[in-house]
Amino acid sequence: MRKKIKIFLISTILFLIGFIILEIIVDVYIHYFADEEFLTQYASLRQLVKRFQRDKSKSRLSPHPYTGYTLSPGYEKDCNKHNSYGFRGEELEEKKDGEIWIVCLGESTTYDYHIKCWEKAYPAQLERYLNEKGVKVKVINAGVDGWTSFEVLIDFALRITRFPVDILIYYGGFNDIIFTRMVYPLPDNVWERDITYARSGAIGMLNYPFWENSSVIRMILIKAGLTFPHFDLFVLNPSPGNRFPEFIVQLLKANYPSGIYREIPVERILTTNSPIWFRQNLENLVCLAKSKSITPVLISYVLNESTEKESFIVSQAEAVRIFKQVIKPAVDEMNGVMGDVSKKYEIPYLDLADEYPIDGGLFADLIHNNEQGAIKKAEIIGEFLINTGIVGGYRNLNE
Numbered sequence: 001m002r003k004k005i006k007i008f009l010i011s012t013i014l015f016l017i018g019f020i021i022l023e024i025i026v027d028v029y030i031h032y033f034a035d036e037e038f039l040t041q042y043a044s045l046r047q048l049v050k051r052f053q054r055d056k057s058k059s060r061l062s063p064h065p066y067t068g069y070t071l072s073p074g075y076e077k078d079c080n081k082h083n084s085y086g087f088r089g090e091e092l093e094e095k096k097d098g099e100i101w102i103v104c105l106g107e108s109t110t111y112d113y114h115i116k117c118w119e120k121a122y123p124a125q126l127e128r129y130l131n132e133k134g135v136k137v138k139v140i141n142a143g144v145d146g147w148t149s150f151e152v153l154i155d156f157a158l159r160i161t162r163f164p165v166d167i168l169i170y171y172g173g174f175n176d177i178i179f180t181r182m183v184y185p186l187p188d189n190v191w192e193r194d195i196t197y198a199r200s201g202a203i204g205m206l207n208y209p210f211w212e213n214s215s216v217i218r219m220i221l222i223k224a225g226l227t228f229p230h231f232d233l234f235v236l237n238p239s240p241g242n243r244f245p246e247f248i249v250q251l252l253k254a255n256y257p258s259g260i261y262r263e264i265p266v267e268r269i270l271t272t273n274s275p276i277w278f279r280q281n282l283e284n285l286v287c288l289a290k291s292k293s294i295t296p297v298l299i300s301y302v303l304n305e306s307t308e309k310e311s312f313i314v315s316q317a318e319a320v321r322i323f324k325q326v327i328k329p330a331v332d333e334m335n336g337v338m339g340d341v342s343k344k345y346e347i348p349y350l351d352l353a354d355e356y357p358i359d360g361g362l363f364a365d366l367i368h369n370n371e372q373g374a375i376k377k378a379e380i381i382g383e384f385l386i387n388t389g390i391v392g393g394y395r396n397l398n399e
Contacts, residue, residue, distance in 0.1 A: 019216065026215040036060060036077070040231040042219050044212065045205060048234060061144075061235070066158065067151040069235060071111075071144055079117035085159075088141040089118045095164045096136070100391055102126070103140040103165045105152050105285075106172040109301075110143025112374055114364035120371045125378035133382065135391045140165070146235050148175045149281035150195065156285060161292050167390060168289045169381065171299040171352075173334035174367055176278045177270070177327065179236065182244040184260065184269045190276055200239040208233065225252075243269060247326075251319040270330050279337050286345050295390060298342050299381065300335040300353040303328060303367060306360035324366065350384045352377070 030039065030047050036059055039051060049063070056062040057074040060082075064070040075082040083091045088111055095101060104110050104123040112121035118141070127139035142160060144151065149172060156168070180198040187193055200207070212218045212227065221227040228245070238245055247266055250256035257265060282298070289296040303324070314323055335353055342349030356362075362373030369377055385391045 023214060023216050026219070030215060041229050042215070042222060043230060044215065044218060045208075045230045045234060046213075047215075048231060063234075066154050067144075067147070068237060069144075069146075070155070079119075081118055088121065088143070089124060092138070092140070092163070095138070098136055100135065100137045100167065101140065101163065101165045102137055102167040102169060102391075103142050103160055103163070104169045104171070105156060105160070106143045106170060107147050107152075107175045108143065108145030109174070109367055109369070110171055111141065111145050112143070112369070113145045114368040115371055115374060120374060122369065122374040122377045122381075125374050126382055129378045129382040130385070130391060133386060135386065137391065146175060146179075147172075148179050149173070149278050149285070150180070153281045153285050153288075157288060161288070161294075165292075165294050167385075168285075168294050168296045169299060170282070170285065170296065170338075171301065173275075173278060173301050173338070174327075174331065176275065177330045177334065178244045179238070179242070180277055181270055181273045181275065181330070182247065182266065183239070183241050183273050184243055184264060185241065186273055193273075193276070195277065196239060198239055198242050199237050201237065204237050204239060205233045248313055251314045251316075251322060254316065254319065256319075256322060266326050267329070270326070275334055275337050278334060279341065282337065282341050283345070286341060286347060290345070290347075295347070296345075297348045297350065297385070297390065298338045299350045300338060301331050301367075302353045302356045302369075302377075303331055304360060304363040304365065305358050306363070320366075327366075348384075348388055348390060350381065352380060355380050 027047075030043050031050065034043070039048065039059065043051065048059075052059060052062045056072045057076070059072055060075050060077070060080075061069045062072040071082050071086045071088065073082055073084050073086040080088070081090070082088055085092065104126070108114075110123065112123075115121050118124060121141055123139045123141035123143070127137055130137045130139075140163070142155065144155070147155075152170070152172060160168075180195065183198045186197060208227075208230070212221070212230070218227070218230075222229055236245075243260060243266070246259060247256070247261070250258055250261065286296045286298075314320055331353075335351075339349055339351070341347075357376065362369055362376055364370045364373075
């Protein structure tokens with residue numbers, strides 16, 4: 001019996017020593033050698049913060065005191081880069097005489113996350129298209145993947161308005177659906193509703209089990225699909241009432257509807273939580289732009305209608321079908337809000353969803369266009385800007 005206890009104790013001690021050594025090796029690798037992809041998948045919040053503090057330009061995203069996170073200024077990897085102001089693309093020079101400055105606001109579908117090279121993204125393609133048509137423009141790509149209309153509005157007020165911008169193009173709304181509207185339960189009185197029902201701030205970011213502080217255990221759990229990367233806590237930061245993560249997990253496990261969704265389908269959650277925040281933020285964005293003599297242009301959101309095989313979140317055919325079934329009416333509703341706001345404030349509105357070709361060859365997944373799609377998107381927007389007289393002999397529609 002004593003021999004067995006001795007063997008057990010020795011085995012335990014050797015295991016702990018081996019675990020500690022492995023933990024140190026993984027920590028050193030994450031702190032000093034891991035590439036960006038490995039960091040976003042396996043680094044803890046503490047490790048991410050230390051990496052950000054050491055050199056923001058090594059990571060594509062970095063913390064921001066008001067928007068949670070933003071694009072890292074000076075970031076450069078292969079053919080992608082951010083300028084010193086944190087916009088995707090090359091450095092901005094002084095505004096030339098007769099030059100029109102256009103800023104493209106939005107989320108990953110403006111940043112064009114799935115397009116590796118910055119000059120192939122749709123804002124850069126729009127600049128190229130308009131310049132070839134004889135319109136002297138500078139187009140700024142201010143899109144940030146994962147942002148909702150909240151972050152876009154804050155960024156526009158704090159940063160964009162410092163630049164001599166003439167035209168604002170807003171293309172977004174998808175992230176508002178999945179990050180701010182899939183919330184349950186909510187107060188019946190809409191005036192009592194607050195964004196904290198959807199986003200939880202620092203408390204939510206730090207609310208993870210203590211054992212995930214171990215790099216080894218955290219990596220095992222992430223690989224097994226039993227927990228989320230800490231980078232997701234930093235970027236998404238959902239509240240306990242935000243049902244989107246639960247919805248995606250159920251789709252991935254092919255057991256939707258279960259749990260909360262047996263009582264209330266996700267469609268009903270979206271119906272209950274109408275896009276009041278999106279409408280409010282959009283109106284504030286338009287009013288702020290007009291007060292700065294900037295012409296706002298709203299563009300409807302486009303979904304890939306051509307296939308049931310692809311989505312940027314789920315891949316199984318049935319999961320994609322359910323996801324699109326849920327998302328399509330919500331996107332149509334958000335587009336309706338943009339149309340309403342454009343009429344109310346008498347500003348240009350391009351129904352891109354109606355004009356964009358139903359061609360899966362233009363998409364990387366459900367919402368993100370590929371390089372060819374970016375070219376087509378730029379052409380349609382460019383033609384709209386020219387045909388409506390917004391550019392050409394530039395006229396400020398606020399006057």
